[in-house]
Amino acid sequence: MVSADTVWPDHLFADLDRTGPIPLYFQVSSRLEAAIRSGELPPGSRLENEIAITQHLGISRPTVRRAIQELVDIGLLVRRRGIGTQVVQGQITRQVELTSLYEDLKNTAREPGTKVLIHDIVEADEIVAERLRVPVGSNVVHLRRQRTAGGVSIAILENYLPEAFGDITTEQLQLRGLYQILRARGVTIRVANQLIGARRADTDESTRLGIDDGGPLLTMERVAYDNAGEAIEYGHHCYRPDMYSFETTLVAR
Numbered sequence: 001m002v003s004a005d006t007v008w009p010d011h012l013f014a015d016l017d018r019t020g021p022i023p024l025y026f027q028v029s030s031r032l033e034a035a036i037r038s039g040e041l042p043p044g045s046r047l048e049n050e051i052a053i054t055q056h057l058g059i060s061r062p063t064v065r066r067a068i069q070e071l072v073d074i075g076l077l078v079r080r081r082g083i084g085t086q087v088v089q090g091q092i093t094r095q096v097e098l099t100s101l102y103e104d105l106k107n108t109a110r111e112p113g114t115k116v117l118i119h120d121i122v123e124a125d126e127i128v129a130e131r132l133r134v135p136v137g138s139n140v141v142h143l144r145r146q147r148t149a150g151g152v153s154i155a156i157l158e159n160y161l162p163e164a165f166g167d168i169t170t171e172q173l174q175l176r177g178l179y180q181i182l183r184a185r186g187v188t189i190r191v192a193n194q195l196i197g198a199r200r201a202d203t204d205e206s207t208r209l210g211i212d213d214g215g216p217l218l219t220m221e222r223v224a225y226d227n228a229g230e231a232i233e234y235g236h237h238c239y240r241p242d243m244y245s246f247e248t249t250l251v252a253r
Contacts, residue, residue, distance in 0.1 A: 112147065140163055157237045182233070198218055221237075
């Protein structure tokens with residue numbers, strides 16, 4: 001019997017082929033994946049435990065475990081100690097192009113939200129000065145924001161802008177994406193240098209993003225330039241890898 005606070009779509013497995021060449025674990029994982037991607041199993045749904053699923057389906061526990069692990073490995077399910085196995089929030093896939101995270105969320109119908117953590121004028125250190133092509137010690141705008149999608153924290157964004165943008169308000173940053181704000185001021189962002197990587201989260205990042213301390217993060221560092229070739233923005237961002245990915249198209253030469 002399925003517990004009141006768990007889900008298990010029995011109807012999906014009524015016709016499992018137990019004698020054919022397709023492995024049972026693959027049949028189970030494929031049908032669960034389809035239910036998750038269709039929304040039949042929405043984000044946050046908690047599955048029955050392995051023993052209960054084994055009893056439901058009449059298959060071995062190793063088979064169930066492998067089926068579940070297949071979906072954990074591709075980021076559709078997550079195992080949480082004391083909670084069980086849950087459907088994760090749908091991953092946001094971002095094309096590697098000149099858009100902002102705010103715009104990408106709007107395009108996927110995931111309502112973006114922003115908590116402004118830092119909004120200040122600081123002196124540029126050597127790295128920031130080099131990226132923005134200003135003298136070391138020059139005043140620059142420093143922003144640190146926490147971005148949410150549908151109320152779930154997915155990224156921490158740190159940006160530096162030339163002092164000319166010092167009149168951008170915190171209210172604007174809470175309501176709009178940074179690139180939207182810049183375009184509204186007549187800035188055309190023409191080209192950017194971007195580096196994608198990965199690292200471990202520190203304690204603050206782990207707490208804000210709801211992941212294990214020292215867990216993996218997807219990172220992106222970018223310097224954007226306007227029509228005149230002036231550096232407009234330098235940013236380094238980190239993302240939850242189970243909820244975010246970058247997509248590129250490669251063309252042979």
